[in-house]
Amino acid sequence: xxxxxxxxxxxxxxxxxxxxxxxxxxxxxxxxxxxxxxxxxxxxxxxxxxxxxxxxxxxxxxxxxxxxxxxxxxxxxxxxxxxxxxxxxxxxxxxxxxxxxxxxxxxxxxxxxxxxxxxxxxxxxxxxxxxxxxxxxxxxxxxxxxxxxxxxxxxxxxxxxxxxxxxxxxxxxxxxxxxxxxxxxxxxxxxxxxxxxxxxxxxxxxxxxxxxxxxxxxxxxxxxxxxxxxxxxxxxxxxxxxxxxxxxxxxxxxxxxxxxxxxxxxxxxxxxxxxxxxxxxxxxxxxxxxxxxxxxxxx
Amino acid sequence: xxxxxxxxxxxxxxxxxxxxxxxxxxxxxxxxxxxxxxxxxxxxxxxxxxxxxxxxxxxxxxxxxxxxxxxxxxxxxxxxxxxxxxxxxxxxxxxxxxxxxxxxxxxxxxxxxxxxxxxxxxxxxxxxxxxxxxxxxxxxxxxxxxxxxxxxxxxxxxxxxxxxxxxxxxxxxxxxxxxxxxxxxxxxxxxxxxxxxxxxxxxxxxxxxxxxxxxxxxxxxxxxxxxxxxxxxxxxxxxxxxxxxxxxxxxxxxxxxxxxxxxxxxxxxxxxxxxxxxxxxxxxxxxxxxxxxxxxxxxxxxxxxx
Numbered sequence: 139x140x141x142x143x144x145x146x147x148x149x150x151x152x153x154x155x156x157x158x159x160x161x162x163x164x165x166x167x168x169x170x171x172x173x174x175x176x177x178x179x180x181x182x183x184x185x186x187x188x189x190x191x192x193x194x195x196x197x198x199x200x201x202x203x204x205x206x207x208x209x210x211x212x213x214x215x216x217x218x219x220x221x222x223x224x225x226x227x228x229x230x231x232x233x234x235x236x237x238x239x240x241x242x243x244x245x246x247x248x249x250x251x252x253x254x255x256x257x258x259x260x261x262x263x264x265x266x267x268x269x270x271x272x273x274x275x276x277x278x279x280x281x282x283x284x285x286x287x288x289x290x291x292x293x294x295x296x297x298x299x300x301x302x303x304x305x306x307x308x309x310x311x312x313x314x315x316x317x318x319x320x321x322x323x324x325x326x327x328x329x330x331x332x333x334x335x336x337x338x339x340x341x342x343x344x345x346x347x348x349x350x351x352x353x354x355x356x357x358x359x360x361x362x363x364x365x366x367x368x369x370x371x372x373x374x375x376x377x378x379x380x381x382x383x384x385x386x387x388x389x390x391x392x393x394x395x396x397x398x399x400x401x402x403x404x405x406x407x408x409x410x411x412x413x414x415x416x417x418x419x420x421x422x423x424x425x426x427x428x429x430x431x432x433x434x435x436x437x
Numbered sequence: 438x439x440x441x442x443x444x445x446x447x448x449x450x451x452x453x454x455x456x457x458x459x460x461x462x463x464x465x466x467x468x469x470x471x472x473x474x475x476x477x478x479x480x481x482x483x484x485x486x487x488x489x490x491x492x493x494x495x496x497x498x499x500x501x502x503x504x505x506x507x508x509x510x511x512x513x514x515x516x517x518x519x520x521x522x523x524x525x526x527x528x529x530x531x532x533x534x535x536x537x538x539x540x541x542x543x544x545x546x547x548x549x550x551x552x553x554x555x556x557x558x559x560x561x562x563x564x565x566x567x568x569x570x571x572x573x574x575x576x577x578x579x580x581x582x583x584x585x586x587x588x589x590x591x592x593x594x595x596x597x598x599x600x601x602x603x604x605x606x607x608x609x610x611x612x613x614x615x616x617x618x619x620x621x622x623x624x625x626x627x628x629x630x631x632x633x634x635x636x637x638x639x640x641x642x643x644x645x646x647x648x649x650x651x652x653x654x655x656x657x658x659x660x661x662x663x664x665x666x667x668x669x670x671x672x673x674x675x676x677x678x679x680x681x682x683x684x685x686x687x688x689x690x691x692x693x694x695x696x697x698x699x700x701x702x703x704x705x706x707x708x709x710x711x712x713x714x715x716x717x718x719x720x721x722x723x724x725x726x727x728x729x730x731x732x733x734x735x736x737x738x739x740x741x742x743x
Contacts, residue, residue, distance in 0.1 A: 278452045279459075280723055282682035283700065283716050287463040290704050367579050374581045374686060375701055387581075394585035394690065398593050408582045415577040 161352075164428035171424025174417035181414065185237060188230035196231040197382035199223055208402050217402040219392060228384055229407050235385035236411070239300050239369040240362040240418075246304025247361060251311025252354065256346050258312070259319025260338070270316065273309055281306055285368065289377040299378060303368050307361060314357060318350050352429045359422035363415045370411060386411040445731070449724045453717070457507070460716045461500055464709055471516035471707045490516070507717065513710040517703065523714035526699055531718070534688070534695035538680045540615045545622035545676070550669065552623070553630025554657065557665075560635060568627055575624025581686045584617040588690075600691075614691045618683050622676050626669055634665040663737055670734050674727045681719055 165171055184191065193213070194200070200222040208217040208225075216225035258269040285306055292298040322328065323346070331341050370387025372378035379385045386407050393404030470492075472483055487493045491502060506513060512523035556568040591613060592600035598609055637643065638661060646656050685697030696715055703711035 274448075275452045275455060278449070278720075278724055278727065279456050280678055280681065280716070280719050282678075282685065283719065284456075284459060284463070286685075286701070286704055287460055287467070287712070287716075290707075291463045291467045363577075370579065371581065371686060375689065376705075390582055390585070394581075394588075397585055397589050401589060404585055404589065408578075408586065412578045412582060415579070416573070419573060419577050 161425070161428040165424050168424040168427065170420045174420035174424075177413065178417040178421070181233065181410070181417075182237060185230050185233040188227060188234065191230065192224060192227045194224040194227050196227050196384070197223065207400070208406075216406045217400065219403050220396055220400070223382075225389075225403060225406055228389060229386075229410055232384045232386045232389045232407060233410060233414075235296070235379055235383065236366050236369060236387070236414070239303065239385070240366040242297075242300040243304035243307065243365040243369075244358055244361045246301055247307040247311055247365075248354065248358065250305065251308035252315050252347060252350065254308065255312040255315025255317075256319050256342050256350065259316035260323055260342050260346055262320075262323075266316070270313075273312055277309055282368075282371070285372065286375070286377060289372055296379060296383070299369070299372070303365055307365060307368075311354070311357060311361070314353055315350055318353050319346055322346055322349055356422065356425045356429050359418060359425050363418035363422070366411075366415065366418075386414075442728075445728050449728075452724065453720055456720045457504070457713070457717060458500075460713055461503065464704070464707070464712050465496060465499075467707065469707050471709060473707070490514075503713065512714040512717070515703075515708055515711045517706050517708040517711060523710050526711060527696065527714060527718055530694060530696040530699050533693060534681075534684055534697060537611065537614055537618060537687070537693065537695060538677075538684055540611065541618035541622065541680055541684075542676065544615060544619040545626055545680075546669075548619070549623045549626025550630050550666070553627040554634055554662075554665075556627065556631045557634035557638065558653070558657075565631075568631070572624035572627045575620045576628075578620075580617045580621055580683050581690065583620055584613070584687060584690045587613050587617055614687050614693060617690075618680060618687050621683070622680065625672065625676070629668045629672055630665060633668045634661065637661050637665045667734065667738055670730060670737060673730045673733075674723070677726050678723055681723070 189195070200218060202222075203212065203214065203218050204220060204222040206212060206214060206218050208215055214224050214226065216229060219225055219228065254269065254273075258266045285303065288302040288306075289299065292302060328341060328345055331345050336344075366386075369378055369385060370390065373385045373387030374391045376388075376391065379388050381388075389407035390404065390411065393401075393407055397404040471490075472478055472486055478486070484493070491499055494502075503513070510524075512527070515521050515523050515526055518526060552568045552572070556565040559565050588600050591598045598613055643656060643661060646660050651660075681697070684695060685701060687693070688695040688698040689701060696718070699711060700715040702708070703715065
């Protein structure tokens with residue numbers, strides 16, 4: 139396929155590489171974003187190797203040490219909860235769920251949003267009108283209520299929760315992608331591809347979508363924290379992840395109930411959640427500065 | 438103007454129908470039912486109950502019945518609060534939620550616009566950095582984290598304010614819930630205001646006004662504020678939706694008897710009619726509000742002919 143002369147016309151890949159290295163240069167000079175990136179990377183690493191960092195498992199109950207305060211000497215650096223479970227391990231395991239939700243749900247919203255937006259924008263005309271009218275209708279729905287109902291409906295299945303959150307979050311992505319596609323499709327290389335007889339699905343896949351990735355990248359870094367927030371919101375209400383598995387939202391909820399006697403159960407998970415959201419937002423801002431020069435003045 | 442209103446009204450109908458349909462299917466098909474409890478009801482009684490509430494009919498028939506009742510303004514009886522109709526529950530819960538949300542929005546608008554304008558006027562100064570840092574915090578720390586932390590500090594440790602409950606609905610009881618509900622919105626609005634204000638202050642007509650020797654205050658209030666507020670006005674729609682969903686959590690945390698709390702309890706207890714009632718009510722509210730926002734927008738920006 140790579141010898142196909144039509145596809146080598148694609149300006150996007152050669153122009154795109156310089157866009158990405160340019161963006162990386164700008165991003166590297168943004169100190170807040172770089173610090174955020176480092177914190178986030180180390181947090182992810184910790185969360186992944188969680189079982190190696192502590193002798194306790196996330197659902198092990200230490201009956202002799204119920205609600206003990208944080209102490210490294212006792213072997214519980216974040217203390218334990220009301221059931222004697224090690225909070226350090228639980229916070230890391232909660233992070234697994236929260237970060238995974240962020241990635242999976244964002245991926246789902248990405249796939250739906252990009253294909254929907256690119257198809258609507260590229261086909262144009264009546265198809266575009268109908269498709270965007272549907273988006274408008276969905277836009278006016280009070281989402282969180284539907285998400286809560288989805289949770290009630292899907293009950294305890296974590297994977298479906300991920301998909302449900304993603305499936306509801308694609309509207310913005312579809313709008314942004316459509317707008318970009320509208321301006322892309324008048325460019326010469328698309329015309330060239332069309333003149334060369336490339337089929338419409340192939341043009342969308344090989345020529346439109348790769349050129350959208352800059353905009354999409356900015357939006358992804360802003361979607362991940364949103365999604366993490368939605369999941370922790372649901373878990374906070376007791377609708378998300380079920381015991382003994384946990385997520386940051388669920389931990390904050392438990393902590394809030396016991397904060398008067400053991401405030402550490404609230405503080406540590408809150409801290410992890412807030413720092414993660416901070417980092418994503420800083421990186422998102424940095425990415426916007428790096429990839430979207432028009433916006434540089436505003437931020 | 439009238440045509441615009443009619444078009445918007447007609448456009449809202451499919452939105453509302455889809456919302457009702459989705460919510461109806463989800464809550465009805467969810468496992469469990471309104472009569473599940475610790476004590477198993479005798480099958481005869483449960484059958485009678487189901488018949489009394491028309492739950493034994495096929496789903497499409499129930500849906501048609503529900504839509505029919507809804508068209509007549511009847512939300513039906515609540516399953517969980519046996520002696521109340523959903524309309525009565527909304528009447529008792531909504532004023533509380535409205536006050537909470539209304540004050541939060543007001544606070545967010547005032548603080549957000551003022552902070553954003555100050556930051557824009559002194560771009561890259563230390564006050565600008567403080568505003569931006571605080572707003573980043575507001576965006577990053579979710580309100581269900583902020584609220585318990587504030588309770589911990591102001592109610593438990595300092596003992597200044599009550600930890601929860603509505604009490605007589607006085608200032609002291611409302612303060613913490615309103616602030617924690619408003620914080621994320623303050624953050625968004627101040628960022629929006631700052632961004633658009635910076636752009637407006639760079640435009641030619643502001644330079645002209647400066648060249649004519651107008652004071653900064655006159656420039657801001659008579660020339661810059663109106664166009665700079667356009668993005669804020671268009672954010673009002675999503676902001677309202679966010680405040681409404683935020684109040685679900687905030688009411689739960691502070692034990693405020695508002696609509697959001699009814700909704701969560703209703704969803705957990707499969708109180709079908711209550712859940713549907715709240716969804717429909719808020720759906721209509723958001724649609725009406727978006728319409729009002731569009732009107733304000735057209736008023737602020739005469740270039741847009743509504």
